[in-house]
Amino acid sequence: MIPQSEPPTEPMSKTRLRLWLKLLKTSGRIEAELRRRLRDEYATTLPRFDVMAALSRFPNGLKMSELSDLLRVSNGNVTGIVDRLTNNGHALRVAVPGDRRAQLARLTPAGQVAFTKLAQAHEAWLDELLQGLDADDAAILHTLLGKTERETNAQ
Amino acid sequence: MIPQSEPPTEPMSKTRLRLWLKLLKTSGRIEAELRRRLRDEYATTLPRFDVMAALSRFPNGLKMSELSDLLRVSNGNVTGIVDRLTNNGHALRVAVPGDRRAQLARLTPAGQVAFTKLAQAHEAWLDELLQGLDADDAAILHTLLGKTERETNAQ
DNA sequence: GTATAAAGTTTTAGATATAAAATATATTGA
DNA sequence: TCAATATATTTTATATCTAAAACTTTATAC
Numbered sequence: 064m065i066p067q068s069e070p071p072t073e074p075m076s077k078t079r080l081r082l083w084l085k086l087l088k089t090s091g092r093i094e095a096e097l098r099r100r101l102r103d104e105y106a107t108t109l110p111r112f113d114v115m116a117a118l119s120r121f122p123n124g125l126k127m128s129e130l131s132d133l134l135r136v137s138n139g140n141v142t143g144i145v146d147r148l149t150n151n152g153h154a155l156r157v158a159v160p161g162d163r164r165a166q167l168a169r170l171t172p173a174g175q176v177a178f179t180k181l182a183q184a185h186e187a188w189l190d191e192l193l194q195g196l197d198a199d200d201a202a203i204l205h206t207l208l209g210k211t212e213r214e215t216n217a218q
Numbered sequence: 219m220i221p222q223s224e225p226p227t228e229p230m231s232k233t234r235l236r237l238w239l240k241l242l243k244t245s246g247r248i249e250a251e252l253r254r255r256l257r258d259e260y261a262t263t264l265p266r267f268d269v270m271a272a273l274s275r276f277p278n279g280l281k282m283s284e285l286s287d288l289l290r291v292s293n294g295n296v297t298g299i300v301d302r303l304t305n306n307g308h309a310l311r312v313a314v315p316g317d318r319r320a321q322l323a324r325l326t327p328a329g330q331v332a333f334t335k336l337a338q339a340h341e342a343w344l345d346e347l348l349q350g351l352d353a354d355d356a357a358i359l360h361t362l363l364g365k366t367e368r369e370t371n372a373q
Numbered sequence: 374g375t376a377t378a379a380a381g382t383t384t385t386a387g388a389t390a391t392a393a394a395a396t397a398t399a400t401t402g403a
Numbered sequence: 404t405c406a407a408t409a410t411a412t413t414t415t416a417t418a419t420c421t422a423a424a425a426c427t428t429t430a431t432a433c
Contacts, residue, residue: 139383143383165381
């Protein structure tokens with residue numbers, strides 16, 4: 064066996080740090096582009112789009128706390144976003160029969176129409192922004208991202 | 219050739235949309251955990267860490283606009299973060315000889331010491347949070363993430 | 374049955390984020 | 404030189420975001 068003087072390999076922690084920076088840069092770049100297009104083309108924001116997407120999946124409405132849990136944002140935050148959607152005419156608050164503490168947030172008909180357009184644009188934008196990845200790439204990437212779970216106790 | 223009735227395949231745009239949601243969820247989960255640890259263990263924030271990291275790479279200081287470009291955040295934003303770092307004793311502003319419009323932000327000695335500790339903790343946290351990925355996984359992931367570039371005109 | 378605890382939401386305080394206006398300084402061109 | 408323009412930063416207005424306090428309503432314990 065011939066002794067080889069190998070090039071010193073990078074410690075694994077440095078490799079993971081570089082990977083994280085790449086991951087952060089990638090998601091940040093795409094997210095910034097989505098925010099820009101939502102603002103410029105539809106005069107809305109990503110948090111509002113996220114809330115509308117959640118409400119769209121539950122036509123009967125969601126309690127503020129349910130929205131907060133689903134989107135993993137704070138309770139107080141949801142209040143402000145739903146406020147703005149309400150001022151917009153895209154959402155409204157409905158009383159919960161039998162519990163005067165709670166309220167349901169729901170999309171208005173105008174909100175549903177608006178969200179349908181937003182969702183189509185959103186999907187088309189991502190199809191464009193992720194052109195560089197084919198079906199195989201996407202499958203591998205999805206799997207590898209899944210391998211990072213279970214290291215944080217948050218689900 | 220035998221005709222096969224294949225299962226209907228998902229349109230590529232849906233695949234890319236699901237991938238994006240996974241990417242967003244992954245980076246959000248890790249970022250939230252980093253923010254939590256920076257706050258709980260070091261009483262600081264991710265934006266301040268990012269600014270300190272940039273200043274640490276340039277011991278002679280960076281102009282506010284250079285910081286803004288490097289970190290890709292708005293000019294007004296950098297002002298506030300450097301303000302807080304300055305109040306903290308971790309940064310200071312230095313006049314630029316020959317241009318009274320500009321100022322350099324620099325780490326103080328205390329800021330350099332603090333950042334060294336933060337950076338070590340940060341690298342160790344990521345090593346932990348990305349345990350699920352070995353060196354091969356990381357290399358593949360890094361490459362696939364790279365394939366998403368060049369679709370947005372932002373560098 | 375009332376005191377206490379729990380649940381649901383909003384409000385508050387502080388930090389971050391952008392875009393756009395305002396301020397101050399430099400540079401340029403006639 | 405001096406007006407016009409460009410550069411560098413801060414300020415302002417608005418929107419997010421969290422944690423924690425405040426408030427209302429409901430449920431529970433005794």
